[in-house]
Amino acid sequence: MAPKPTSSIRSFASSDRFLAEIATDARRPGYVLAGDESFLYQRCRAGVLAELAPPDQRDFCLHDLDLAEVPIFDVLDRAQTPSLMVPFQVLFVRGLKTLYGRGQKKEEFAAIDAYFRRPNPSALIIFVADHLSIPTDLRRMDMQDKERFERIRETLGDWCGIVELSRVDEGDAARWLAAEAVTRNTQIHPDAARELVDALGADMMLIASEFEKLALYAQGKQLFLIPPQHDQAQPVADIPTPTITLGDVETMVLAAKQRSLYELTDAISAKDRPRALALLHGLLNASDGGEDSAIGHLYMLARTFRQMLIILEKNVRDSRAIWSVLWHGFRMPPFAAEDLIRQARRYKSRADLTRALRLIARADLEIRSSPPDKRLVLERLILALASEPKPAASGSFHQFAIDL
Structure with missing residues (x-):
C-alpha cells in the first residue's frame, strides 16, 4: 500500500515530492535518498514498490544491491x-559511501556518467546514502556530513534527484x-502525542511502532464499553471514539516510564532520601512488583549509573558531547541528557x-x-544509594566503603 500524502507536514515534504x-512522466532515471532517517526511507521504499513493483513481479523486478559487495559496473x-x-526494474543500491572512499x-x-547519458527507460536506480545524518535544521549539520553531502550533489546531482531524509521535527512528529x-x-490527546514524541526523542520508527501498540490498546479498552448483549451488526450509540491518553503513554511506553527512573536517580544523586523512597514506591506501584519487575528496575539503575560513570570519567559538560562518548545502544533518551550530566557531576569521584x-x-x-520481601530489598538499596558512604577503615586504601 502506498503511503498516505502528508503535504501539510514540512518534515515530509521532500519524500512527498519524490x-x-x-508516479508521473517526470520521473528521473535515478535518485539519491540522502539521510539515515529510517522511517522516511521505509516510506519512500513502500511508495516506489507500490507504484513500480507489483507484488507478483517483485522476484524479478526488485533488486537490493550493496556497493560493498557488488561493483558499480555490475549495478x-x-x-x-x-x-x-x-x-520495469527497480534497483535499490546501498553502500554509496564506497564510491567516496x-x-x-x-x-x-x-561509468555512472555514461549510463545516465543514455539510461534505460525501463529501470530506476535509487542510491541509498544512509551514511549521512541530516538534522532537522540543516545549519546544524555536522561538517563531515556536509562535505559528503556536497560531494554527492557534485557527482550525482546532475543526473539523479536528491531526496533529503532529514530528522523529523518534534512538532511535525506530533502532527503526524x-x-x-x-x-x-482513533484520537490521540495533544498531551499524549507530545509525551510520546518527547520520550522517544522524535525517533519516527519508534514512534510509529509505539503508536501501533497504543492504538490497539485504546481500541481494546473500548470493547469493555460495549454492552454484552449488543448486536454486533448494529452501531453502538454514545460510545466515544477510542482515545489515546497521556496515561496510556505512561503505562505502555517504556521510554515514558524512564522519566520516573531519571527522577529517582536525580533524588539519589542529590541525597534526598524521602523523595527517592517516594519515587521508588511510585515505580513499584506502576508495575506488578514481581521478581521480573524488580530485576528490571535494578537493570535500569545499573545502566544509568554506568552512563554517569562514563560521563564523569570523560568530563562531559554538555549534551552535544555526550553522543561521542556513549555508543549506539547505550545512550539515554535525548530529554534525559542534560539531567544525567548534572546528576553525574554531583559525584566527587x-x-x-x-x-x-x-x-x-x-x-x-x-x-x-x-528474598521474602523484594520491596524491602529495593528500599534498602535506595536508602544506601542516597546516603553518604562511611569512611573506609584504616589501612583499607584499595577497598571502597560499601557498608553503611
Missing part, C-alpha cells in the same frame, strides 16, 4: 539490460500522530559511582535469591 514525481549493467520477465574512482564515475490517528478511527554499582549488584544477587 513519491509524487515517480549499471543490470540496470541497462532489459528484463525478459518484467517490463580512498582513491579518485574515475572509472566508476565515468494526530493525522495517523484519524486514519485509524569515580569511587562514588563504583560504590553505587556494587550496591546495585548486591541487591540484584539478593533479589535473584528469592
Whole structure:
C-alpha cells in the first residue's frame, strides 16, 4: 500500500515530492535518498514498490544491491539490460559511501556518467546514502556530513534527484500522530502525542511502532464499553471514539516510564532520601512488583549509573558531547541528557559511582535469591544509594566503603 500524502507536514515534504514525481512522466532515471532517517526511507521504499513493483513481479523486478559487495559496473549493467520477465526494474543500491572512499574512482564515475547519458527507460536506480545524518535544521549539520553531502550533489546531482531524509521535527512528529490517528478511527490527546514524541526523542520508527501498540490498546479498552448483549451488526450509540491518553503513554511506553527512573536517580544523586523512597514506591506501584519487575528496575539503575560513570570519567559538560562518548545502544533518551550530566557531576569521584554499582549488584544477587520481601530489598538499596558512604577503615586504601 502506498503511503498516505502528508503535504501539510514540512518534515515530509521532500519524500512527498519524490513519491509524487515517480508516479508521473517526470520521473528521473535515478535518485539519491540522502539521510539515515529510517522511517522516511521505509516510506519512500513502500511508495516506489507500490507504484513500480507489483507484488507478483517483485522476484524479478526488485533488486537490493550493496556497493560493498557488488561493483558499480555490475549495478549499471543490470540496470541497462532489459528484463525478459518484467517490463520495469527497480534497483535499490546501498553502500554509496564506497564510491567516496580512498582513491579518485574515475572509472566508476565515468561509468555512472555514461549510463545516465543514455539510461534505460525501463529501470530506476535509487542510491541509498544512509551514511549521512541530516538534522532537522540543516545549519546544524555536522561538517563531515556536509562535505559528503556536497560531494554527492557534485557527482550525482546532475543526473539523479536528491531526496533529503532529514530528522523529523518534534512538532511535525506530533502532527503526524494526530493525522495517523484519524486514519485509524482513533484520537490521540495533544498531551499524549507530545509525551510520546518527547520520550522517544522524535525517533519516527519508534514512534510509529509505539503508536501501533497504543492504538490497539485504546481500541481494546473500548470493547469493555460495549454492552454484552449488543448486536454486533448494529452501531453502538454514545460510545466515544477510542482515545489515546497521556496515561496510556505512561503505562505502555517504556521510554515514558524512564522519566520516573531519571527522577529517582536525580533524588539519589542529590541525597534526598524521602523523595527517592517516594519515587521508588511510585515505580513499584506502576508495575506488578514481581521478581521480573524488580530485576528490571535494578537493570535500569545499573545502566544509568554506568552512563554517569562514563560521563564523569570523560568530563562531559554538555549534551552535544555526550553522543561521542556513549555508543549506539547505550545512550539515554535525548530529554534525559542534560539531567544525567548534572546528576553525574554531583559525584566527587569515580569511587562514588563504583560504590553505587556494587550496591546495585548486591541487591540484584539478593533479589535473584528469592528474598521474602523484594520491596524491602529495593528500599534498602535506595536508602544506601542516597546516603553518604562511611569512611573506609584504616589501612583499607584499595577497598571502597560499601557498608553503611
